[in-house]
Amino acid sequence: MRAIALTDVGITRENNEDYYLIHENLEIFIIADGMGGYQAGEVASEIAAVTLMEGYNALTSPDLERDIPNLLNKANEAILEYVKSHPECRGMGTTAVIACVYGDELWVFNVGDSRCYGVQKGNLVQLSEDHSLVAELVKIGSISADEAAIHPDRNIITSALGVDRKFEIFTKKFNVQEFSHIILCSDGLTNMVTSHELLEIVNSRPFDEIPKTMVDSANNSGGKDNITVICVEL
Numbered sequence: 001m002r003a004i005a006l007t008d009v010g011i012t013r014e015n016n017e018d019y020y021l022i023h024e025n026l027e028i029f030i031i032a033d034g035m036g037g038y039q040a041g042e043v044a045s046e047i048a049a050v051t052l053m054e055g056y057n058a059l060t061s062p063d064l065e066r067d068i069p070n071l072l073n074k075a076n077e078a079i080l081e082y083v084k085s086h087p088e089c090r091g092m093g094t095t096a097v098i099a100c101v102y103g104d105e106l107w108v109f110n111v112g113d114s115r116c117y118g119v120q121k122g123n124l125v126q127l128s129e130d131h132s133l134v135a136e137l138v139k140i141g142s143i144s145a146d147e148a149a150i151h152p153d154r155n156i157i158t159s160a161l162g163v164d165r166k167f168e169i170f171t172k173k174f175n176v177q178e179f180s181h182i183i184l185c186s187d188g189l190t191n192m193v194t195s196h197e198l199l200e201i202v203n204s205r206p207f208d209e210i211p212k213t214m215v216d217s218a219n220n221s222g223g224k225d226n227i228t229v230i231c232v233e234l
Helices: 041-057 064-085 133-139 143-151 197-206 207-220
Strands: 004-010 019-021 028-035 096-102 107-110 115-122 122-126 170-175 181-185 227-231
Touching: 004 019, 004 028, 004 115, 004 207, 019 041, 019 207, 019 227, 028 181, 028 227, 041 096, 064 096, 064 170, 096 115, 096 181, 096 207, 107 133, 115 170, 115 197, 133 207, 181 197, 197 207
Parallel strands: none
Antiparallel strands: 004 227, 019 028, 028 096, 096 107, 107 170, 115 122, 115 181, 181 227
């Protein structure tokens, strides 16, 4: 297994509110996409990612289905506590997407709309589940997936860390042997680059060039948000 990552501010934003962490030995990969404006979103995303990684590193015999949600709750509380002593950061929050490889298991967790994909038999499969307004509209049949991709409210998320004590966590376990690669990313990538284009990049570029090529593609399409990519070859 090997992993490579890249984060970029994009074309239109002045600061980067994304934060990522990789621990190849523990086989855990995290992206957090902060929100809340200048010197707020990046605080929330860093608190979340660092709390998750430190907590995971301290586990002795992990039960991922139990432990990762517990750590997400801990990260949520850490952000809320920070806001208490830094009221100027009120309103900040963050998404989080986490992929953990544990033996033959691949566990994916997310809060918000940062995503994890798997490359499976030549297809790019979304392994995470968006917590967003458009995802809810697709679920109830009000709009199609194609309409969701261009919907003006596609950036509205329905679950985040640091906003409230209650939030939604998506959890799913996969067989890691089913995938050749996994890709974690913030919505600054997925709002600018189609799934087909992402798969073409994986298939056509050397592994070490995949994140930069994806970031360049997002920026060439407008780069309207911060862009973060982690690519893992399994």
